Amino acid sequence: MRLSLCCILIGLLPLACQTADPIRTAHEAITPELLAEHIQVLASDAFLGRAPASPGEEKTVTYLVEQFQTLGLRPGNGDRYTQEVPLSEITADPSSAQMEVRGRRGRLQFRYGDEAMFWTKRLVSDVSVTGSDMVFVGYGIVAPEYGWNDYAGVDVRGKTVVMLVNDPGYATGDSTLFTGRAMTYYGRWTYKFEEAARQGAAAALIIHETGPAGYPWAVVEGSWSGPQFTLVNAQQNRDRCAIEGWLTYEAAQRLFELAGQDLTQLKAAAARPGFQAVPLNLRFSASLRNTIREVRSQNVLALLPGRERPDEVVIYTAHWDHLGVDPSLPGDSIYNGALDNATGTAGLLALARAFTALPEPPARSVLFLAVTAEEQGLLGSAYYATHPVFPPEKTVAVLNMDGLNVLGPMRDVTVIGYGLSELDDYAAAAAEAQGRYLRPDPEPEKGYYYRSDHFSFARVGIPALYLDAGIDHVTHGSEWTLARRAEYVERHYHKPSDEYDPAWDLRGAVEDLRLFFDIGYRLANGTDFPNWREGTPFRALRDRQRAQATAPPTTP
Structure with missing residues (x-):
């Protein structure tokens, strides 16, 4: 299946006309204030750097479950909001x-x-x-x-x-x-x-x-x-x-x-x-x-069941974990992980709020999945991918968030792994509706495609989209943005200084999350199963999955 951008845009027009108010309500549920509130909690010293199998994990998992329960979402793993991930420390x-x-x-x-x-x-x-x-x-x-x-x-x-x-x-x-x-x-x-x-x-x-x-x-x-x-x-x-x-x-x-x-x-x-x-x-x-030490960590899963085809699912992911505390460090020893990835986890909660603001659920189910131990090698997402709640052949797509835009509105949206899957077409349509455009990763040499949780799903054949912040800042342009990003990597990435900054401009993150919502909303109300592009390493796996899903039942 190949989807043209025009076809998707044409499909969006009647949807926008018929459901403008509900979609606007969902968009308005995502605000800078909401994001800032969640980020400040998750990146606070009280959460001790959110290391797996630590008191910081207990606080994080409790907070996430409480937030999902407050929104009225159902447990995503049977009768539980968690999936146990066995780890060795x-x-x-x-x-x-x-x-x-x-x-x-x-x-x-x-x-x-x-x-x-x-x-x-x-x-x-x-x-x-x-x-x-x-x-x-x-x-x-x-x-x-x-x-x-x-x-x-x-x-x-x-x-x-x-x-x-x-x-x-x-x-x-x-x-x-x-x-x-x-x-x-x-x-x-x-x-x-x-x-x-x-x-x-x-x-x-x-x-x-x-x-x-x-x-x-x-x-x-x-x-x-x-x-x-x-x-x-x-x-x-x-x-x-x-x-x-x-x-x-x-x-x-x-x-x-x-x-x-x-x-x-x-x-x-x-x-x-x-x-x-x-x-x-x-x-x-x-x-x-x-x-x-043999330990148990937790993925957190919350489910909005679909109204027509609840066995088919669109998954939003973000990793909740960071690096914890290093008592050997002088002074500040807590790796708060505000940008990486309290922002993405806050975005997951904001998207959950947006979907629950709709007057009725989408046709397909939506799963909000906060995974553990990404910083240790994508372990939580790898565990879910090999121990899925929803089978791969029924998983429509995965949309991953890892480090949201804190620099303000951008004219563009970065697709990490641009050109690999038909999900790019959905992203392009949603971006164009915002008056924005897609761009490939401006730093492909850094291998970001292999450094976040979407890759765990790609490896088992599930189309996965990883959108990153754009770089074409509406006021300052690209060079300014790239300089700010380089400064973050040099001074704050995986360091105790990655802390919440009240000077962050979260309007860009809000715009990106609304784009994430539009992509997921269209997928969850559609009937298509996007695929990888021809010639990509994951295409054969997906083809087998879809063949299995559509094969007639065998008779004894």
């Missing part, structure tokens, strides 16, 4: 962290925190790698569709692999390599650690650079310190590398000098087709002590 003891590299020229030790961040996902109290041979594997990518294999001709079983962040397309700017400057999933740290484990490596280290990573070292240090979470599995994560971690670029330079290698030259070689892994003739050792 692994907390490293920084005083136990040791990392050393030895070679013929001498040895190096790397300080935990300011030179190296490392951990284990294995559920063990003590982990160590001793005397492991080190190999530079370029970008650590095996991508047959791009004719790329950094592990070709090398056996890294039991060895320590060192690799670059992002992918060769970003490094060269060559549009014929991968997808050029736009990061692919192969560029994400999650993939690199997964692939290293598949190759049998004992340890895997990524060299950090702010540009290709999309964030400074302080984000690495803040995100991978303190309690870390993983979904529970039967293998206790023994299929992961024993040690995973990051090195600062300066630390990596020293390591390569010890190996008698030039990191700059090897970086250039790694970005060319046919690169071969380079043994470093170094031995890597690292050890770490952990405290392990």
